[in-house]
Amino acid sequence: MIKRFTITALAFGFCLSAFAQDTPDASVVQKIRKEGLENSKAMNIAFNLTDVTGPRLSNSPGLKRAQEWAVKQLSDWGLKNAHLEAWGTFGKGWQIDKYYAATTLxxxxAIIASPKAWTPGTNGPIKSDVILIKADSVSDLAKYKGKLAGKIIMLDQGTPLTSGIKPDFSRYADTTLAQMAAAKAGAPARQRPAGGPMGDRMAQMMKMREVRAAISTMLVEEKVGLILTYARGGQGTFFTSNGASYALDAKPVSPELEVSAEDFLHIQRLLRAGKNVEVEADIKTSFYDQDPQGYNVIAEIPGTDKKLKDEVVMIGGHFDSWHAATGATDNAAGSTVMMEAMRILKAIDFKPKRTIRIALWSSEEQGLFGSRGYVAKHFGDPKTMVLTPDQKKISAYYNLDNGTGKIRGVYLQGNEAAGPIFQSWLTPFNDLGATTITINNTGGTDHQAFDAVGIPGFQFIQDPADYNTRTHHSNMDTYDRLVEDDLKQAATIIASFVYNTSQREAQIPRKELPTPPPAKP
Amino acid sequence: MIKRFTITALAFGFCLSAFAQDTPDASVVQKIRKEGLENSKAMNIAFNLTDVTGPRLSNSPGLKRAQEWAVKQLSDWGLKNAHLEAWGTFGKGWQIDKYYAATTLxxxxAIIASPKAWTPGTNGPIKSDVILIKADSVSDLAKYKGKLAGKIIMLDQGTPLTSGIKPDFSRYADTTLAQMAAAKAGAPARQRPAGGPMGDRMAQMMKMREVRAAISTMLVEEKVGLILTYARGGQGTFFTSNGASYALDAKPVSPELEVSAEDFLHIQRLLRAGKNVEVEADIKTSFYDQDPQGYNVIAEIPGTDKKLKDEVVMIGGHFDSWHAATGATDNAAGSTVMMEAMRILKAIDFKPKRTIRIALWSSEEQGLFGSRGYVAKHFGDPKTMVLTPDQKKISAYYNLDNGTGKIRGVYLQGNEAAGPIFQSWLTPFNDLGATTITINNTGGTDHQAFDAVGIPGFQFIQDPADYNTRTHHSNMDTYDRLVEDDLKQAATIIASFVYNTSQREAQIPRKELPTPPPAKP
Incomplete structure (x- = not known):
């Protein structure tokens, strides 16, 4: 998922007892459970998406490989209409062709690092003393003018590391889940004060952004050889941040490495102490701009009920990843679970009343572009709330994008009427740890695109595992981080939710339509 | 410290109340405490030993740089007779001049890895498909004959990773310390059965060693290009194992990389699934055999008491490290603390009765060679128990080599008579967490060389910190792992112990002399 900034409870009352419960067909659920838990292909799917494919950065060759593999795999399982569908213009693809860097004095x-996404290479091997750049304002840059051509520089940033006194991997405690379940609708969203500390912080951030942009421009003008940037993390794990621009008309930037904290701080301590540090590097990256379109993978199990087959249950997760690893938990895990859920439904030869559609989004990491583009094309515009007739045909959209952790429940996104339905659907999986329905919403991923146009969109509660500590956008988001039992559990539960949604007499209840923001004058 | 295999309680009765307590001079201890805690230079010493010097593998240029720096630094503080003293023949030095490896198919x-110590480089860039070698016996190798020249191969080994459900960093709980304190002397050392499961395991290990030796010889004969070996660890941290031989007449070996678990398992999974993996690498290493002597750093604060100045209190720790990082916790930490303890004593202008001597050992990692060589030269032969007159002049030897963790107490190594003395000396530092005296012994480091010839040799109880989880022989044993407050505390306590030992009327009580093993016929 992309970086998440706010989680708020929506302003609806919530009362489970006000709704009749749905009762799943136990025999079908049992079949799903048997196939999902005893005949799982989840780890094989994940292996193909990670080890075999490589990183799946938006519009990169890696993403294309994964998309082509998924279309074929979904077709091979018997899904219909498996294809790539363009959602709009993204920009350039990019990949790393060579990374090497080391201190020589x-x-x-050898330095653990990665080129920042969408940055150029060094155009062959380079070697230079490292220059430490201290700049709190644009005027601080003046003293470096004319001194940086071909040089390797380090921005003076980063903070000393602390030791790991908490475990990397965690599961939700019962008490935490109970708190989520007890959350009340209507808790007011926190207001940001216009002035005061937060206002000051915003102003400071804006100023920093300005300084960074000025530094970036100056470094390109000075023809700097390579920038060394601090990457958050520790002990060999580092997290990538947003890269340079992927736009077709992006301004040129300098070659830039995100350097693991230990290696960055090592060089920084030496430079701060006045010692000479020399670094050699050889970085090659490629850009791909022949087809700037972004694509989603789409496939279906067609509905069979005369009245209901034009209605649709959708499931999905984003398929793109960051570039420093193979995006195993962000989000090969969610993509695997959704593909496996479709496989389970085909394996038990399920003939749904409503059509079931899987969507594997791209460019989620740059702003939910794949899902938003798809929603805009098919269902409506969240800015104007002008909706298409198809908007009414989607019963629900289920998303998975919080890592390898097993499902512990569902975020209702404020849709209180869905609560008792989902509570009932979770019952056969209570023994697998999935028990909790919370009125809370969660952000940062593709269900929001659906929620924004009034289609019930849900993300599941998942155990945190080591998502925030080790894997989310890191160089260690590898196949090794996937917990097989958790992926099996999630695929089984989602297959069951999809089954229930497709057969249910009525669609999943909807919240009131969001009010479009007032048009700008 | 080197890998530790056994910790046993020695067979002596232990009763604190049987001995009179020593009472430290509170005003001097207070001066030591003030200098050690408020004017510490520990982090600066550690910076010089790690960031500035680099890895300190035995007889490497890095170790020589550190030794020369230490001799100068100790002299600059006013210590006398600071010099390098040869302890005997070690063998070749070695260092990495270039490391680069990456999968290209x-x-x-880019692969996180390190050349195995004392292995040759690739003699320029190489690139090949990776061949997975499965060999449980020597005869399994036949099928690979004639197929490996110039190839990159992977030994089929290693185990899937598990997630970090325990914290990396820990301190001893009060209950654990209480158990240590309550340990009774005379608990029999565990006997290894001649047959049974342990006998089988030994036989199996011997067989594996034989297979490995045969593989190694065959791979050299076949002129293999590079071996990829599994390195224990995870999430970017990997632990190095013993390297190839450092002997002057060592048999030739193949170039070999210890590969981080994620990168190793990634390639292995692909190969096991029948996928093609191509790797390119460029590794350069250098050997140093002009001076095969090993050296220790020695320096003194001379004694001033007419009767006692020929007696000596010794402190030390090993100065050498492994090669994949800068050996911050193994054992720049212990070396730092011991140097800082000497600095503190000079800073308060302490004039000891007995001479105080610091020794910074080398080649501890290969078998406590530096300390054993020194002891053999000066104090006696543990094989024959033929002792020198100087053996009687060493009141005690204090060692530190269990990472960055602060001192929680002292291992008595079965020397029960020292218990009440040390208990009393710890009293002024109880508030800093140092409280525990245990009759237990601990192994794996240089105090054993002294203990072996009947000189009281002690290692302190230290908090585990992240020594076993992250730093011990790992590529992440960097300056970042050092906890400043812990190093300050340890240096302060050790300076105080040294002060007390130097001034005490009598020497530290001795255990009975070890009985020499029977001479072989």
Whole structure:
């Protein structure tokens, strides 16, 4: 998922007892459970999406490989109409063709790092003393003018590391889940004060952004050889941040490495102490701009009920990842679970009343572009709330994008009427740890695109695992981080939710339509 | 410290109340405490030993840089007779001059790894498909004959990773310390059965060693290009194992990389699934055999008491490290603390009765060679128990080599008579968490060389910190892992112990002399 900034409870009353409960067909659920838990292909799917494919950065060759594999795999399972569907213009693809960097003075040490996404390479091997750049304002840059051509520079940033006194991997405690379940609708969203500390912080951030933009421009003008940037993390794990622009008309930027904290701080301490540090590097990256369109993978199990087959249950997750690893938990995990859920339904030869559609989004990491583009094309415009007739045909959209952690419940996104339905559907999986319905919403991923045009869109509660500590956008988001039992559990539960949604007499209840923001004069 | 295999309680009765307590001079201890806690130079010493010097593998240029720096630094503080003293023949030095490796098929991915110590480089860039070698016996190798020249191969080994459900960093709980304190002397050392499961395991290990030796010889004969070996660890941290031989007449070996678990398992999964993996690498290493002597750093604060100045209190720790990082916790930490303890004593202008001597050992990692060589030269032969007159002049030897963790107490190594003395000396530092005296012994480091010839040799109880989880022989044993407050505390306590030992009327009580093993016929 992309970086998440706010989680708020929506302003609706919530009362489970006000609704009749749905009762799943136990025999079908049992079949799903048997197929999902005893005949799982989840790890094989995940292996193909990670180890075999590689990183799946938006519009990269890696993403294209994964998309082509998924279309074929979904077709091979018997899904219909499996295809790539363009959602709009993204920009350039990019990949790393070579990464090498090491200190050569005061002694040799190979550096753990990665080129920042969408940055150029060094155009062959380079070697130079490292220059430490201290700049709090644009005027601080003047003293470096004319001194940086071909040089390797380090921005003076980053904070000393602390030791790991908490475990990397965690599951939700019963008490935490109980708090989520007890959350009340209507808790007011926190207001940001216009002035005061937060206002000051915003102003400071804006100023920093300005300084960084000025530094970036100046460094390109000075023809700097390579920038070393601090990457959050520790102990060999580092997290990538947003890269340079992927736009077709992006301004040129300098070659830039995100350097693991240990290696960054090592060089920084030496430079701050006045020691000479020399670094050699050889970085090659490629850009791909022949087809700037972004694509989603779409496939279906067609509905069979005369009245209901034009209605649709959708499931999905984003397929794109960051570039420093194979995006196993962000979001090969969610994509795997959704593909496996479709496989389970085909394996038990389920003939749904409503059509079931899977969507594997792209460019989620840059702003939910794949899902938003799809929604705009098919269902309506969240800015004007002008909706298409198809908007009414989607019963629900289910999303998974919080790592490898098993499902512990569902975020209702303020849709209180869905609560008792989902509570009932979770019952056969209570023994697998999935028990909790919360009125809370959660953000940062593709269900929001649906929610924004009034289609019930849900993301599941998942155990945190080591998502925030080790894997989310990190160089260690690898196949090794996937917990097989958790993926099996999630695929089984989602297959069951899809089954129930497709057969249910009525669609999933909807919230009131969001009010479009007032048009700008 | 080197890998530790056994911790046993020695067979002596232990009763604190049987001994009179020593009472430290509170005003001097207070001066030591003030200098150690409020004017510490520990982090600066550690910075010089790690960031500035680099890895300190035995007889490497890095170790020589550190030794020369230490001799100068100790002299600058006013210590006398600071010098390098040869302890005997070690063998070749070695260092990494270039490390680069990456997969190029099925896609590009830079590999986190390190050349195994004392292995040769690749003699320029190489690139090949990776061949997975499965060999449980020597005869399994036949099928690979004639197929490996110039190839990159992977030994089929390693185990899937598990997630971090325990914290990396820990301190001893009060209950654990209480158990240590309550340990009774005379608990029999565990006997290894001649047959049974342990006998089988030994036989199995011997067989594996034999297979490995045969594989190694065969791979050299076949002129293999590079071996990829599984390195224990995870999430970017990997632990190095013993390297190839450092002996002057060592048999030739193949170039070999210890590969981080994620990168190793990634390639292995692909190969096991029948996928093609191509790797490129460029590794350069250098050997140093002009001076095969090993050296220790020695320096003194001379004694001033007419009767006692020929007696000596020794402190030390090993100065050498492994090569994949800067050996911050193994054992720049212990070396730092011991140097800082000497600095504190000079800073308060302490004039000891007995001479105080610091020794910074080398080649501890290969078998406590530096300390054993020193002890053999000066104090006696543990094989024959033929002792020198100087053996009687060493009141005690204090060692530190269990990472960055602060001191929680002292291992008595079965020397029960020292218990009440040390208990009393710890009293002024109880508030800093140092409280525990245990009759237990601890192994794996240089105090054992002294203990072996009947000189009281002690290692302190230290908080585990992240020594076993992250730093011990790992590529992440960096300056970042050092906890400043812990190093300050340890240096302060050790300076105080040294002060007390130097001034005490009598020497530290001795255990009975070890009985030499029977001479072989």
């Amino acid at each position: 005061p002694y040799y040490h | 099925p896609y590009y991915h």
